[in-house]
Amino acid sequence: MRDAELAALAQAGDREAFGELVKRYTAGARRVARAVLGNPEDADDAAQDGFLAALRHLGRYDPNRPFGPWLLRIVANAATDRMRRRRVRAAEVIPVTMATGEPGPDQEADRSTLHEALRQALATLPERQRMAVVLFDVEGYTHGEIAEVLGIPVGTVRSHVFHGRRSLRGALAPWKDWKEDAP
Amino acid sequence: MSGPSPFDHRPDPELGALLRQALDQGGEDAFLDRVMAAAGGVEAGVPAAWQVLGLWARHGVAAALVGLAAATIWWASASNRNEAEPSLEEVFLASAETVAPPFLTATTAPASFDQVLASSLEP
Numbered sequence: 656m657r658d659a660e661l662a663a664l665a666q667a668g669d670r671e672a673f674g675e676l677v678k679r680y681t682a683g684a685r686r687v688a689r690a691v692l693g694n695p696e697d698a699d700d701a702a703q704d705g706f707l708a709a710l711r712h713l714g715r716y717d718p719n720r721p722f723g724p725w726l727l728r729i730v731a732n733a734a735t736d737r738m739r740r741r742r743v744r745a746a747e748v749i750p751v752t753m754a755t756g757e758p759g760p761d762q763e764a765d766r767s768t769l770h771e772a773l774r775q776a777l778a779t780l781p782e783r784q785r786m787a788v789v790l791f792d793v794e795g796y797t798h799g800e801i802a803e804v805l806g807i808p809v810g811t812v813r814s815h816v817f818h819g820r821r822s823l824r825g826a827l828a829p830w831k832d833w834k835e836d837a838p
Numbered sequence: 839m840s841g842p843s844p845f846d847h848r849p850d851p852e853l854g855a856l857l858r859q860a861l862d863q864g865g866e867d868a869f870l871d872r873v874m875a876a877a878g879g880v881e882a883g884v885p886a887a888w889q890v891l892g893l894w895a896r897h898g899v900a901a902a903l904v905g906l907a908a909a910t911i912w913w914a915s916a917s918n919r920n921e922a923e924p925s926l927e928e929v930f931l932a933s934a935e936t937v938a939p940p941f942l943t944a945t946t947a948p949a950s951f952d953q954v955l956a957s958s959l960e961p
Binding site: 685 | 862
């Protein structure tokens with residue numbers, strides 16, 4: 656069933672339809688929220704806020720347009736709001752490190768190190784650059800769709816993607832050299 | 839991270855895959871359950887009360903601003919009108935003082951040539 660049909664059903668009170676929409680977009684929404692917030696718990700809170708806000712505002716969704724960008728715009732706004740509130744109240748330093756799991760075999764540890772390096776590099780980017788790169792390279796949205804999500808001109812999206820990618824590649828280059836030199 | 843240029847208009851699969859792995863946190867089923875549980879108290883298509891109040895407040899502020907602007911314009915034009923249009927009494931008084939000296943208007947007989955000449959020469 657198409658997203659627009661599910662949205663119409665969800666608006667009419669069909670919770671299964673809403674559940675199906677959440678299932679379809681959970682991964683992307685959580686990734687975008689995590690790209691903004693860093694912290695996985697905050698990211699989940701923001702993604703949940705976004706889904707619930709979308710449910711409340713389903714009447715404003717235009718079924719002739721793709722559902723994903725509409726939803727992700729709400730999620731991105733929820734994440735940005737949460738980030739702003741966190742900045743306001745944060746006397747504490749926002750951790751950019753997110754240790755996950757237990758130490759495993761070498762290969763697993765290497766991958767974990769790479770992910771950690773990437774998350775740290777991502778955290779140094781301006782918020783919009785982060786979202787633009789994630790939406791483009793991870794979620795596969797077009798520049799036009801990302802412009803709709805972020806509410807900025809397409810040219811600005813291209814610029815954000817360019818600068819974001821360049822920063823991330825620069826940050827990961829030494830790490831990759833080290834990997835290639837390793838026996 | 840060699841490979842495509844940052845200018846490339848296509849998604850970078852290598853960077854995308856790395857980012858995806860770095861940002862994925864698992865536990866999707868638990869998250870779905872959590873969202874659905876929270877959605878139980880939400881009515882679809884109905885904004886939260888504070889959002890409705892926020893919208894009303896926005897409209898209220900806009901209406902108040904429009905009202906204030908209209909009142910300001912009305913007040914400004916009313917004061918200009920008052921300044922531009924003196925009362926009838928003011929017109930009579932002003933014209934009586936400047937155009938016709940009292941001795942010319944108080945008498946019933948026509949003024950003589952000497953009186954008119956004298957009034958016009960008075961400072």
